[in-house]
Amino acid sequence: MIEATPSVPLGARSSVSVRDLTIAYGDLEILKEMNLDVRTGEFLVLLGPSGCGKSTLLNAIAGLNDIRSGQICIGDVDVTYAEPSKRGIGMVFQSYALYPRMTVEQNMSFGLRMTSTPKAEIGARVAEAARILQLEPLLKRRPGELSGGQRQRVAIGRALVKKAGVFLFDEPLSNLDAKLRSELRVELKRLHQDLDSTMIYVTHDQIEAMTLGDRVAVMKDGIIQQLGTPHEIYHRPANRFIASFIGTPGMNFIDGRVEIGPDGACFRSAAMDVPLAGYEPVGPLRQGAAVLGIRPEHLQPMSEDRDGPAMSVTLVEAMGPETIVHGRIGENALALRVPGEFEGGRGDILHLSLATTKINLFDTASGLRL
Amino acid sequence: MDRRASAMQIDRKPIPLGRPRLVSPGRIGLYIFAFASMLFFLLPFWVMLVTSLKPMDEIRLGNLLAWPDNLTFQPWIAAWSSACTGLVCDGIRGGFVNSVLITVPAVIISVLFGAINGYAISTWKPRGADLLFGGLVLGAFIPYQVFVYPMTRVLANFGLFGSLGGLIGIHVVFGLPLTTMLFRNFYAGMPPELFKAARVDGAGFWKMFVYVMLPMSMPILVVALVLQVTGIWNDYLLGLIFGGSSYAPMTLQLNNIVNTVEGERNYNIDMAATIITALVPLLVYFLSGKLLVRGVTAGAVKG
Amino acid sequence: MESTTPGRRPPSRPPFRIRMEQIAVVPAWAILLMAYLGTLMFTVVLSFTNSRGFPQFDFVGLSQYRRLMATPRWSVSVENLLVFGTGFIICCLVFGFLLAVVMDSRIRGEGFLRTVFLYPHSMSFVVTGLAWQWMFNPALGIQSTVRGWGWETFTLNWLTRPDLAIYVMIIAGAWQSTGLISVILLAGLRGVDADIWKATKVDGVPTWQVYLRIVLPMIRPMVAVSVIMLAISVVKAYDLVVALTNGGPGMSTELPAKFAMDSLFTRQNIGLASASITLILVSVVAIVGPWMYCEARKARNSGGH
Numbered sequence: 001m002i003e004a005t006p007s008v009p010l011g012a013r014s015s016v017s018v019r020d021l022t023i024a025y026g027d028l029e030i031l032k033e034m035n036l037d038v039r040t041g042e043f044l045v046l047l048g049p050s051g052c053g054k055s056t057l058l059n060a061i062a063g064l065n066d067i068r069s070g071q072i073c074i075g076d077v078d079v080t081y082a083e084p085s086k087r088g089i090g091m092v093f094q095s096y097a098l099y100p101r102m103t104v105e106q107n108m109s110f111g112l113r114m115t116s117t118p119k120a121e122i123g124a125r126v127a128e129a130a131r132i133l134q135l136e137p138l139l140k141r142r143p144g145e146l147s148g149g150q151r152q153r154v155a156i157g158r159a160l161v162k163k164a165g166v167f168l169f170d171e172p173l174s175n176l177d178a179k180l181r182s183e184l185r186v187e188l189k190r191l192h193q194d195l196d197s198t199m200i201y202v203t204h205d206q207i208e209a210m211t212l213g214d215r216v217a218v219m220k221d222g223i224i225q226q227l228g229t230p231h232e233i234y235h236r237p238a239n240r241f242i243a244s245f246i247g248t249p250g251m252n253f254i255d256g257r258v259e260i261g262p263d264g265a266c267f268r269s270a271a272m273d274v275p276l277a278g279y280e281p282v283g284p285l286r287q288g289a290a291v292l293g294i295r296p297e298h299l300q301p302m303s304e305d306r307d308g309p310a311m312s313v314t315l316v317e318a319m320g321p322e323t324i325v326h327g328r329i330g331e332n333a334l335a336l337r338v339p340g341e342f343e344g345g346r347g348d349i350l351h352l353s354l355a356t357t358k359i360n361l362f363d364t365a366s367g368l369r370l
Numbered sequence: 371m372d373r374r375a376s377a378m379q380i381d382r383k384p385i386p387l388g389r390p391r392l393v394s395p396g397r398i399g400l401y402i403f404a405f406a407s408m409l410f411f412l413l414p415f416w417v418m419l420v421t422s423l424k425p426m427d428e429i430r431l432g433n434l435l436a437w438p439d440n441l442t443f444q445p446w447i448a449a450w451s452s453a454c455t456g457l458v459c460d461g462i463r464g465g466f467v468n469s470v471l472i473t474v475p476a477v478i479i480s481v482l483f484g485a486i487n488g489y490a491i492s493t494w495k496p497r498g499a500d501l502l503f504g505g506l507v508l509g510a511f512i513p514y515q516v517f518v519y520p521m522t523r524v525l526a527n528f529g530l531f532g533s534l535g536g537l538i539g540i541h542v543v544f545g546l547p548l549t550t551m552l553f554r555n556f557y558a559g560m561p562p563e564l565f566k567a568a569r570v571d572g573a574g575f576w577k578m579f580v581y582v583m584l585p586m587s588m589p590i591l592v593v594a595l596v597l598q599v600t601g602i603w604n605d606y607l608l609g610l611i612f613g614g615s616s617y618a619p620m621t622l623q624l625n626n627i628v629n630t631v632e633g634e635r636n637y638n639i640d641m642a643a644t645i646i647t648a649l650v651p652l653l654v655y656f657l658s659g660k661l662l663v664r665g666v667t668a669g670a671v672k673g
Numbered sequence: 674m675e676s677t678t679p680g681r682r683p684p685s686r687p688p689f690r691i692r693m694e695q696i697a698v699v700p701a702w703a704i705l706l707m708a709y710l711g712t713l714m715f716t717v718v719l720s721f722t723n724s725r726g727f728p729q730f731d732f733v734g735l736s737q738y739r740r741l742m743a744t745p746r747w748s749v750s751v752e753n754l755l756v757f758g759t760g761f762i763i764c765c766l767v768f769g770f771l772l773a774v775v776m777d778s779r780i781r782g783e784g785f786l787r788t789v790f791l792y793p794h795s796m797s798f799v800v801t802g803l804a805w806q807w808m809f810n811p812a813l814g815i816q817s818t819v820r821g822w823g824w825e826t827f828t829l830n831w832l833t834r835p836d837l838a839i840y841v842m843i844i845a846g847a848w849q850s851t852g853l854i855s856v857i858l859l860a861g862l863r864g865v866d867a868d869i870w871k872a873t874k875v876d877g878v879p880t881w882q883v884y885l886r887i888v889l890p891m892i893r894p895m896v897a898v899s900v901i902m903l904a905i906s907v908v909k910a911y912d913l914v915v916a917l918t919n920g921g922p923g924m925s926t927e928l929p930a931k932f933a934m935d936s937l938f939t940r941q942n943i944g945l946a947s948a949s950i951t952l953i954l955v956s957v958v959a960i961v962g963p964w965m966y967c968e969a970r971k972a973r974n975s976g977g978h
Contacts, residue, residue, distance in 0.1 A: 064566050085572030097563035101585035110581070111571035158567070170563075396880075404775045404786060407768075411789050414804040414848065421807065432817030434808070487701045494694035502701060504969075509709040511901075511961045513909040515933045515950045519719070519943065520712035523728065543708045546701065575693035604797035606912040611938065621799045625916050628803050637807065644803045648796040655795035656788070 013197055014075035014088060014165035015040045016061060021070030023056055030056045031222045033070070038166075038200060043192050045213035046202045049245070053222040054202045058168050061200065062091055074166060085115070087166075090159020094171040096151040098143035098158075105130075105139040108157045122161075129160040132191070149180045156191070169201040173208060185211060206246055210234070218242050236360070240367035243293045243360060249324060249335040251293045255364065258290045267292050267361065271329040272309040278357040281370050285361075290370060293360035296324065296337040301350040308351040311336075316345055325350070422446060422642035429637050445638035449646060453639050455626040462643045465623030469603055469650075471534060472619055476541035477598040483542065484549020484594060485587065489579050491550070492557035493565045503554060510547035517544075518611050525612065532614025540612050541602050548601070549594050556590040557583065596658045600651040620647045713954070720947035728943060737948040747949060750927045753839055757928065758907040760843040761850075765903055766896070768847060769854030774884055776855065777862045787859075790852035798849065802916025805845035806832065835925035838918055842926055845917055850906065854899045861892030897964060904960045908953055929953055 016038040023031040030053045038044045046054040059065045061072060063084035072080045079087045098107050105126055112122045130136045133153045143151055152172055159167055172188075173181045189212055192199055203209055209216045210230040217227045218241075226238035237243040237251070244250035256269025258276070265276040265285050274292060276285065302308055311327040311334060318340065325336040327350065336352070344350070361370040417434050422445050424438040451461040487506075491499045521540065522531060530536030568578045609619035618626075624647045628640045723733045741747050772790055776783050793801060808814050809832040816829040831837035865888055873883045889896075911930045914920060920927040929949060936946035 059566070062566070062570060064569060083572075084566075084569045089570060091567065091570045093561075093563040093567060095561045095563050097561060097567040099564070099568075099582055099585075110568075110573075114572035114577060155567075158571070162571075400775060400778060400780065403771065404780055407772060407775070408786060408789050411793065411848065411852070414801075414808055415792075417808060418804050429813060431821075432813050433821050434814055434818040483700070486697055490694045490697040494692075496692065496694040496698055498702075499698070502698060502705060504965075505705045505709065506701070508961070508965065509705065511905055512709075512713070512957055513905075513930060513950075513953055515909075515911075515930055515937075516716055516954050517709065517712040519937055519947070519950075520715035521708065523715075524712075543704055546704060550701065575697065600795050604799075606797060606799050606915070607934070621797045621912070624803070625799050628806075629916065629919065637810075637813065640803065641807065644800050648800045651795045651797070652792065655792060659788075 012075065012088070012165050013040050016166055016198065016200065017073045018057070018061070019071040019073075021057070021060060021072065022068045023053075023060055023065055024068050029222060031060070034222070034224065036217065036224065036227070038198060040198055041196050043199045043201065043212055043214045045209040045216045046200065046219060047206060047209040047213075047216050048204065048219035050204060052219040054204075054219045055170055056222075057219070058170055058200060058202045061087075061166075062089055062168055063087055085111070088164055089166045089168055090162050090164030091168040091170065092152070092155045092159055092172045094174050096143070096148075096155045096175070098151055098154055100143055103140050103142055104135060104146070104154050104157075107143065107154055108161050111158065111162050125161040125163070126157075129157040132160065132194075133157050148176050149184060152176065152184060153187075156188075160195075165198065167197055167199040169199065169203075171203055172201075174203070174205070181208075188212060206248075218245065220245075235358070236369070237293075238369050240291065240293070240362045243362070247295060249296055249337075251295055251360065252299065252332075252334045253362075254292045254294075254329075254332050254334075256290060256292060258285055258287055258361065258370070260285065260287050267359075269332075271332050272352075272354070274354060274356060274359060276356075276359075276361070279359060279361060281361065283370070285370060289364040291362040291364055291367075293362060294354060295358060296335045298355040298358040299334065299336050299352050300355075301325075301336065301338065301342075302353045308353050311350045311352055313344060313346055313348040313350060316342070318342075418641045418645055422449075422638055422645055424638055426636060426638060442638075445636070445642040446646070448636070449627075449639045449642035453627045453636075453643055455623060456630060462620060462623050462627065462646060465618060465620035466646070468613070468617050469620040472537055472541065472609070472613075472617065473599060473602045476538045476545065476602050477595060479538070480542045480545035480549050480598055481591070481594045484546055484551075485553045485584070485591070486579065487546070487550040488553025488555075488557055489583050490575075492554045493562075493578075493583070494575065503550070506547040506550050510551065514544065514607055518607075522611060531612065532616065534617050537608065537612045537617055540608055541605070544608065545598055545601065548597060552590055552594050552597070553587070556587065560586070592658065596654055599654050603650050716947050717951050717954075719943055720951045722944050722947075724943040724947070726941040726943070733944075737944045738952075741945055741948045741952070744945070746924055746927060747929070747932055749924045750929045750932045753924075753926060754907065754928050757839055757842055757846075757910070757926075758904065760840065761846045761907055762900060762903045764843060764847040765851045765854045766899060769851045769899065770858050770889075772851065772855035773858035773862055776859050787852075787856065790855055792852070793849045794853045796849070798910075798912035799916040801845050801849045802913050802918075805841060805848070806917050809841050832918065833922060835922050838922060838925050842913065842917060846906075846910070846913060849913075850903065854903070857895050857899050857902075858892060861895035862888060865891055901961060901964050905957060908957055908960075 016036075018034055018036040021031055021034040022029065034053075034057060036057070046057060048054045056065060060067055061074075063079065063082060063086075067080065070080070071078060074087055074089070099110065102110065108126050108129060109122045112125065117125075126139075127136075130139055133156060135150070135153055135157055138146060138150060138154075143154065146154065152175075155172070169188075173184055176184065185208060192212075201208075201212060210233075213230055215227060216230055216233050218225045218233060220241055226233060226242050228236075228238075233242065234246055237246065240253065244253070254269050254271050256267055256271075259266050259268050265279075267274040267276055267290065269292065279285075309329050311329045313325055313327045314333075315326040317324040317326070321340050323338050323340055323342040325338055325342065325344070327334055327336070329352075334352075336350075362368065363370055420435070420437055421429060423441055423443070425440055425442050425444070428439060449461060450463050452459050453461045490496060491503050525531040525533075525536045525540075528536075530539070564582065565578070568582045573582060603619075604621060605619065606621040606625070609617070609622045613619060613622065624643050627643050628635075718730075719728055720737055721732050721734060722729055723731050723737070772786075776786060780786065809829065810816075811830040811833050814829070816827060819827040819829070831841045869887065869891075870883070873887060878887075909930055910928050911934060914926055914928050914931050918926040920931060930953065933946050933949045933953065936942045936949065940946075
């Protein structure tokens with residue numbers, strides 16, 4: 001009994017939806033009942049530390065993993081058990097995965113040749129992709145004769161010629177050096193704007209995630225912790241993990257309590273007291289233990305000594321345009337992002353001011369945003 | 371200093387810093403040891419060569435190492451075409467033909483087969499692949515003696531005992547673990563993403579093998595060929611048991627010529643026959659150069 | 674082709690598919706199960722029968738093993754195996770390691786040396802045996818050559834001496850196999866991080882000390898592989914004996930593998946032969962088993978996802 005496996009028509013931009021997807025090896029669950037909807041034409045970034053399951057999810061969408069349960073749809077076709085080549089996808093890998101014994105041209109056309117596309121059509125599509133990616137002078141070369149950036153462009157071209165409805169990127173820039181990486185990042189962004197295709201992009205690099213993504217899904221332990229625009233992820237992290245994972249250095253945390261007094265809610269701790277009038281809580285605030293989170297740029301030293309909380313400086317990292325100042329208030333280690341002109345050093349006492357509208361509150365026990 | 375620094379850039383070159391000054395007692399000792407070892411390894415071949423080029427009278431004088439005074443190629447001709455095994459005096463040429471007839475098909479089949487197995491096991495990981503591979507590796511370690519007797523019964527039942535096809539089949543069976551291991555390790559060393567990319571591109575099992583994997587397999591293919599050619603050519607045991615009277619390989623005939631003679635032994639002919647028998651693997655070894663080295667170490671170290 | 678609205682339809686079951694990779698390894702499975710496992714079990718079963726010229730299935734328990742133990746030729750073979758094995762393995766390892774060090778010390782003509790060390794390995798054991806038989810020929814070999822140089826009392830008649838013939842086998846075996854061991858160990862030496870050498874240089878450790886105390890422990894896996902390979906070839910040793918001494922003089926170079934072959938095909942005693950082969954098999958498993966177990970565990974520990 002052989003079912004005809006469904007296949008996704010090529011050339012159409014598609015949405016992707018993942019329903020209750022569980023992937024496990026033996027008892028080890030890599031993904032747990034994952035749900036994710038990627039909109040048509042969206043650039044979605046899967047961001048997380050290594051081992052969080054982001055690549056597994058991408059491979060599952062590509063059909064390269066065995067899945068235990070759940071459903072994956074591309075467009076409106078259920079592709080849960082379809083062959084990778086029947087899913088209307090193009091995929092770009094970290095190691096480029098170019099076929100070493102084929103020329104650039106043969107690399108790009110291989111997928112089309114495998115599906116017996118007419119010769120003329122293949123030629124036209126390869127030429128078009130080569131034009132978009134400026135690979136025309138390199139068509140006859142072998143991958144070994146190309147630079148890393150060129151190889152990755154060929155890998156992108158391989159996905160382009162197939163007119164894939166969904167592009168999957170598995171850490172495509174991680175093997176490149178910093179300068180090339182930022183160049184190709186811009187190129188990818190432009191490509192997305194031109195093609196307007198659906199793109200799913202796996203990375204552990206938050207700068208890539210922030211700059212490229214329309215939306216970012218932050219993953220940890222096989223679970224999507226938060227799905228939102230880069231702005232939301234950065235400014236309204238759903239939990240402490242995201243708050244510390246995003247941003248370099250991560251968010252500062254101060255342990256304390258929320259107290260509801262006659263003149264409104266207030267966060268009290270040994271280090272500082274902060275009125276919570278400007279804070280938009282997820283639900284109604286309750287009295288009890290809480291953690292206050294504040295980004296390094298939202299803590300600033302005050303020019304003249306006033307009665308702000310006093311931090312003693314332990315370390316100063318000058319980075320050129322900005323300087324990171326590390327210090328302590330009592331038990332709490334803090335980092336400040338200050339302009340590069342900052343002059344000061346170890347042992348200095350800084351009085352801090354805090355942007356009260358920029359604070360975050362997390363539950364002490366669960367780590368969830370309050 | 372500069373030479374050291376540049377030498378360090380070269381991959382897999384000796385570690386320059388461990389080296390003492392160029393002329394030191396240790397250094398001289400090193401060269402003496404190397405030279406002595408070289409003599410030890412070359413001596414038997416030299417002796418074989420000069421013996422095979424001397425007439426028997428000169429051999430009886432008892433100087434093993436000396437270059438022949440009366441150089442003669444007669445022993446070589448005799449070894450090839452008229453040396454006796456028992457009552458038959460056809461030289462070793464029949465064995466040569468047999469060895470070619472056995473080696474060529476057995477090598478081709480076992481290498482191709484090993485390539486397919488290694489590819490299937492390493493990239494597609496069919497259910498039980500680890501068990502299959504582990505079993506084959508274990509099988510490669512077990513002496514032939516364990517398998518041969520039942521195997522003779524099986525071949526006899528199929529009427530293949532003593533036939534060329536049967537002997538080739540036996541070589542394929544016993545060559546399979548090594549070739550599978552070589553290809554499996556080679557393919558396992560490739561980025562798995564290559565395989566994923568090919569699947570996304572729509573290449574199935576055979577298309578991926580033919581268009582993606584095989585074109586990249588040249589290095590390991592040569593290694594496998596070299597190892598199989600020398601291995602099968604040098605086999606004695608399997609030829610002895612399964613070759614019957616009509617398909618005795620060269621090694622077997624050589625041993626018969628040398629060790630089962632009655633009357634006076636013609637050492638010059640014996641040595642000529644020995645060299646002729648060793649010629650094919652030696653040629654393969656010298657032509658393949660580093661590949662054989664890489665092959666034996668890869669097979670050994672990774673196995 | 675059916676289309677679904679995402680999320681509405683319950684997940685489909687994986688479709689039945691003929692998996693080509695599964696088919697492709699069927700012949701390999703067949704060979705493993707029949708040609709290897711099947712014949713192996715057949716041999717073990719035969720060792721418990723009293724088969725002589727043909728397999729019979731009269732089970733006689735361990736009596737073939739008892740007979741084997743009482744057979745002088747077998748016990749001599751085992752003793753010879755121990756002498757040969759110890760000498761051969763030690764020779765190959767020590768000599769091979771020295772050669773590896775030589776090749777690793779930026780010696781001139783390293784490639785040439787490697788070719789010279791390794792070429793015997795490409796030849797048949799039969800060739801090796803015959804070559805050394807000739808070298809040790811008492812009438813016309815090295816002995817008469819040295820005497821010809823004026824040392825009239827020089828004797829090198831090992832092949833005719835029951836107590837010494839086995840050492841010729843060790844020499845011949847080492848001549849063939851040392852090159853391979855040196856190349857394996859050399860691969861290990863080349864794998865040692867260059868920074869280790871720099872560190873020892875900075876610390877002023879003498880080179881030979883570095884090899885002995887730092888490098889040798891680091892290349893333990895290669896040494897292990899070498900020992901395994903050598904041990905296996907000792908247990909398998911057959912062609913070399915046949916060509917070099919054919920077991921003689923007397924039984925002084927008989928080895929178990931040869932005993933098994935002779936019992937099988939010359940003396941037509943399949944039950945006894947199978948018992949000896951089963952013991953050979955057990956010894957191989959005892960050598961390889963622990964090593965493979967360690968390797969598998971190492972692979973699992975380093976491999977995980």
